[in-house]
Amino acid sequence: MNMMSLTELNQALQTKQISSVELTEFFLARIAQHDSQLNSFITVTAEQALDVAKAADARIARGDAPNLCGIPMAHKDIFCTDGVLTSCGSKMLVNFTAPYDAHIVSQFKALDMPMLGKTNMDEFAMGSSNESSYFGAVKNPWALDAVPGGSSGGSAAAVAAGLVPFATGSDTGGSIRQPASFCGISGLKPTYGLASRFGMVAYASSLDQAGPMAQSAEDLALTLDVMHSFDYRDSTSLDQPKPNYMAALSQPLAGLRIGVPASYFGDGLDAEVKQVIEAAVAEYEKMGAQCVAVELPNQAHAVAAYYILAPAEASSNLSRFDGVRYGHRCGDPKDLADLYERSRAEGFGIEVQKRIMLGTYALSAGYYDAYYLKAQKVRRLIQQDFLTAFEQCDVIMGPVAPTPAFKLGEKTDDPLSMYLADLYTIPVNLAGLPAMSIPAGLVQGLPVGLHLVGPYFSEAKLLNIAHQFQLHTDWHRQVSPLAQGAAL
Amino acid sequence: MALSEQEVLKIAKLAALDVSSQDLTQLSAKLSNVLDLFAQLQQVNTDHVLPMAHPLDKVQRLRVDQTVADIPRDKYQAIAPACEQGLYLVPKVID
Numbered sequence: 001m002n003m004m005s006l007t008e009l010n011q012a013l014q015t016k017q018i019s020s021v022e023l024t025e026f027f028l029a030r031i032a033q034h035d036s037q038l039n040s041f042i043t044v045t046a047e048q049a050l051d052v053a054k055a056a057d058a059r060i061a062r063g064d065a066p067n068l069c070g071i072p073m074a075h076k077d078i079f080c081t082d083g084v085l086t087s088c089g090s091k092m093l094v095n096f097t098a099p100y101d102a103h104i105v106s107q108f109k110a111l112d113m114p115m116l117g118k119t120n121m122d123e124f125a126m127g128s129s130n131e132s133s134y135f136g137a138v139k140n141p142w143a144l145d146a147v148p149g150g151s152s153g154g155s156a157a158a159v160a161a162g163l164v165p166f167a168t169g170s171d172t173g174g175s176i177r178q179p180a181s182f183c184g185i186s187g188l189k190p191t192y193g194l195a196s197r198f199g200m201v202a203y204a205s206s207l208d209q210a211g212p213m214a215q216s217a218e219d220l221a222l223t224l225d226v227m228h229s230f231d232y233r234d235s236t237s238l239d240q241p242k243p244n245y246m247a248a249l250s251q252p253l254a255g256l257r258i259g260v261p262a263s264y265f266g267d268g269l270d271a272e273v274k275q276v277i278e279a280a281v282a283e284y285e286k287m288g289a290q291c292v293a294v295e296l297p298n299q300a301h302a303v304a305a306y307y308i309l310a311p312a313e314a315s316s317n318l319s320r321f322d323g324v325r326y327g328h329r330c331g332d333p334k335d336l337a338d339l340y341e342r343s344r345a346e347g348f349g350i351e352v353q354k355r356i357m358l359g360t361y362a363l364s365a366g367y368y369d370a371y372y373l374k375a376q377k378v379r380r381l382i383q384q385d386f387l388t389a390f391e392q393c394d395v396i397m398g399p400v401a402p403t404p405a406f407k408l409g410e411k412t413d414d415p416l417s418m419y420l421a422d423l424y425t426i427p428v429n430l431a432g433l434p435a436m437s438i439p440a441g442l443v444q445g446l447p448v449g450l451h452l453v454g455p456y457f458s459e460a461k462l463l464n465i466a467h468q469f470q471l472h473t474d475w476h477r478q479v480s481p482l483a484q485g486a487a488l
Numbered sequence: 489m490a491l492s493e494q495e496v497l498k499i500a501k502l503a504a505l506d507v508s509s510q511d512l513t514q515l516s517a518k519l520s521n522v523l524d525l526f527a528q529l530q531q532v533n534t535d536h537v538l539p540m541a542h543p544l545d546k547v548q549r550l551r552v553d554q555t556v557a558d559i560p561r562d563k564y565q566a567i568a569p570a571c572e573q574g575l576y577l578v579p580k581v582i583d
Contacts, residue, residue, distance in 0.1 A: 192543045232549075235551075236546070307525055308526055323569060325564075325576055326567045326568060326569075329569035333579050334579065336581055340504040344503075344504055344505050345505050345507065354518055354519065357499045357500060357505065374530070376540050377534035377539050380538055381534065383543065432542075
């Protein structure tokens with residue numbers, strides 16, 4: 001038996017086959033049993049979850065429960081949760097109990113979805129392996145010696161292990177899609193501005209975007225419907241009309257034009273991953289889609305542009321952590337500069353310090369034009385490539401990552417190789433486009449994700465394209481060994 | 489491009505990071521490694537290309553200029569490392 005989808009859980013709750021309290025207890029028990037192996041949660045909020053579950057059951061009994069009411073979920077620890085530790089994976093915020101809820105947290109709270117806890121992540125979302133968390137690395141439920149990907153690795157591992165049916169993530173350079181690929185789940189990064197970033201700890205503000213991570217495209221459609229919400233408190237939040245994501249899933253794909261960039265299948269791509277992606281594209285052709293060759297000539301420069309822009313924005317965003325208003329403060333500061341410098345050096349891990357310094361350098365006097373401005377121009381070229389490609393196709397397909405999940409510790413001594421492995425996901429953030437990862441196969445027992453990239457605000461179409469694949473294949477129903485007992 | 493240890497110290501100062509306990513040679517090598525990646529961009533022709541700050545070229549939305557209820561100060565200051573009478577405490581700045 002498979003893990004139940006959100007639609008099935010919804011149905012079971014609404015028809016009172018199961019109560020929210022029972023469901024919440026079931027998942028809390030799974031966390032208690034398995035998470036010591038995975039380390040996917042930083043905080044488990046059992047008591048609060050059960051209180052919300054009781055409220056959900058009462059609402060269901062009254063007959064006025066909305067969709068998703070009573071279904072347990074988890075938030076990446078980057079989202080502020082009122083009264084609950086919000087660490088962002090950092091020693092800097094190890095004592096930070098958020099005084100308010102992120103907009104997205106309020107959206108799910110309003111539905112009485114019990115929050116089981118906060119998931120582990122790379123410190124301040126800076127990483128692609130979840131090894132930079134102050135709370136220790138997360139393990140991949142498919143192979144405990146492999147990374148789950150990052151930075152939303154805790155959310156991905158928890159969903160893949162059946163510890164929670166749905167979790168939130170955030171994606172600055174691939175942080176939803178790459179862990180979704182490595183853990184064999186479905187993940188969506190919406191168009192920049194579609195989901196409010198209010199209360200989401202900022203990394204690189206011109207790139208950061210929140211999104212859902214779940215077992216299937218259908219589950220993503222249900223939860224994106226909640227996350228797509230205008231919020232005046234986030235000045236980049238867009239007041240974009242919301243399509244009916246669920247209704248769009250069933251559209252036939254006949255005539256779909258799939259853009260396939262030859263550059264995605266060149267050197268550096270694992271041969272077996274390549275086969276999986278080609279087989280997935282062939283599956284779409286069987287469903288009536290046609291392939292179109294597209295060129296994205298400037299993508300080769302995306303990683304370099306990203307590692308100027310993201311650290312530059314991070315150096316500014318993370319200046320707020322100064323040991324004064326919240327967060328870590330060093331002992332016995334001798335003066336104000338000492339307070340700032342030691343609090344930050346003690347509170348931030350080495351990868352975060354390195355990125356702050358790179359950003360500070362890129363923005364410093366005499367270098368701004370050569371680095372930041374140049375990178376912003378390259379960013380425009382990358383966007384133009386996509387826009388030109390979308391004149392010939394409806395969706396671009398390729399790999400999410402050049403390999404399946406790598407081993408823990410394999411790349412820690414060579415961070416540059418980890419940066420370069422994000423070559424397929426980063427251009428999408430630079431352009432601000434929506435994109436997904438869906439399970440498309442296994443390579444040596446590890447999942448491989450198919451990358452779907454669409455034009456601005458094409459989330460409904462992307463979910464439709466992903467859902468149709470999932471109706472014809474069962475890769476999304478393959479579960480990790482740790483999830484075997486998660487069937488209800 | 490290699491950064492000297494002096495340059496690393498200058499950047500650390502600008503970034504308000506105390507790097508005195510770190511191996512500067514190693515830190516400088518790590519930073520220089522990424523700067524080599526930056527250098528790649530100089531080969532790209534960006535003549536007449538406008539810099540891009542927002543994917544949809546939106547401008548910052550401004551909120552209505554009106555007073556709103558205060559944030560709950562006590563709640564926000566309860567998490568401050570050092571606070572007294574509603575004020576955040578820092579080491580003495582002016583003698």
